[in-house]
Every structure is written in C-alpha cells, then in structure tokens.
Amino acid sequence: MAVTLLVPMKPPRAGKSRLRGAFGVAPHTSLVLALASDTVSAAVAAPGVDRVVVVTGDVEALATLGDLGADVVDDEGAEDLNAALLVAERRLFGPSRAGDAVVGALQADLPALRPAELGRALAEAGGRRAFTADRHGTGTTLLLSAPGGPLAPRFGVGSAAAHAASGALALTTSAPSLRSDVDTADDLAYARELGLGTHTAELLTQACAVP
Numbered sequence: 001m002a003v004t005l006l007v008p009m010k011p012p013r014a015g016k017s018r019l020r021g022a023f024g025v026a027p028h029t030s031l032v033l034a035l036a037s038d039t040v041s042a043a044v045a046a047p048g049v050d051r052v053v054v055v056t057g058d059v060e061a062l063a064t065l066g067d068l069g070a071d072v073v074d075d076e077g078a079e080d081l082n083a084a085l086l087v088a089e090r091r092l093f094g095p096s097r098a099g100d101a102v103v104g105a106l107q108a109d110l111p112a113l114r115p116a117e118l119g120r121a122l123a124e125a126g127g128r129r130a131f132t133a134d135r136h137g138t139g140t141t142l143l144l145s146a147p148g149g150p151l152a153p154r155f156g157v158g159s160a161a162a163h164a165a166s167g168a169l170a171l172t173t174s175a176p177s178l179r180s181d182v183d184t185a186d187d188l189a190y191a192r193e194l195g196l197g198t199h200t201a202e203l204l205t206q207a208c209a210v211p
C-alpha cells in the first residue's frame, strides 16, 4: 500500500503566528522552517511512507525541504488549508483518485516526530480512512484516506470531532510524538520534553546562546 503524505504550509513568514517570538531572537521564518524540517525528515524515514509532498503558496521559501527528501508543490492560491490539500490531491492523483494509493495530510509542526510512531499509526489504519487526534484531543495531526478513496479533509477548529463525524477511524496507537504539534510556547516546551529533532533543537540552542 503506497502512502503519500501531504504537508500543508503557509508561506513561512505568515504561518505559526502564535509562536512568534517563542525562540527569542531567532527569525520567525527560521523557526517555521526548523519545525517543518524535523517533521519532513521523520516522515521521509517512516516505515510505509513512499512520498512526502509539501503543499504551499511559497515554493521558493520552502525549497530547502526538498533537500530533505520532500517534493514541494504550489497550492495554486488555495484559500485555506483544506482547499490546499484538495488542490494537491487532484494534482498528484487526478480528479478520480484511481488506483489504490493512500493519501494523507500530516501537520508541518511536529518537531519531535519519531518515524516509528508514524509508521505504527499507518499500520493501525490498515487501509481505513483514519486520523490521529492531537494531544489535547481536539485537533488532528494526521489524516489518512482509504486506498483509492478521497482524503475529504476537515481541518480547522474541532477537527478531531469533525473527522470522526465524517466516518474516519480515530487511531489509538500510543504515538506521543505524532500527537504533539506545536502551536504555542507551551506546546514547544512539551515537545522539548519528548525530544526535539536536530533542526529545532539546534535553533533553540543558538537562540538561547545569544545574550
């Protein structure tokens, strides 16, 4: 079963506004890129993942994610996150989603992500449309289609309940690193306890070293 993971991202200067200043003097774009670099590196290495595709309105600003093994594609001016995912799904698989490929959406702010935990979630889904809720139980960090089926994303406030209501299976595998997206400074502290990936850890060290 081939799994392609879409990783939606606003242009880095615009995204993750709630984290502005959380890394002291580090530029905001560096912070957004570090979080995404750790996410992409782990996703590319996860068992069962064939392809990782970053979907964004600013391909140029995120080109370095290509060096980590992701493809970076334009969201064609999509108006929001769900629309950007639909644009990429259509672009990669065509309008009818023929074949048995699984498409997923993975949040770009999972700096503690462990490849094995993502692999366990894919294995538990086992070809069913499924999702992982974030550690608060309200948001969604990963949504997977059934083979050949539509992703039908419902990201946004209360997305875990929305995905469950749409018939997606709530995965129960213990995967703290997959559930720990970083929207706030508190989330960053939590991910730090789990163990940050090298890009985010190094940026944090540099930011703290500057008086």
Ligand SMILES: Nc1nc2c(ncn2[C@@H]2O[C@H](COP(=O)(O)OP(=O)(O)OP(=O)(O)O)[C@@H](O)[C@H]2O)c(=O)[nH]1
Pocket (backbone or CB within 6 Å): 008, 009, 010, 011, 014, 015, 016, 017, 018, 019, 055, 056, 057, 075, 078, 079, 080, 081, 084, 107, 108, 109, 183
């Ligand atoms: N390509 C694309 N990605 C988006 C869009 N809107 C949100 N995203 C991305 O989807 C993910 C989750 O979105 P949000 O939780 O709203 O995150 P955010 O807007 O970056 O963060 P805040 O500004 O703190 O709310 C983030 O990686 C966003 O950058 C969009 O219109 N297009």
Ligand SMILES: C=C(OP(=O)(O)O)C(=O)O
Pocket (backbone or CB within 6 Å): 081, 107, 134, 138, 139, 140, 141, 154, 155, 156, 157, 158, 159, 160, 181, 183
């Ligand atoms: C958009 C979502 O993510 P976040 O927690 O980053 O706002 C979501 O969980 O649906």
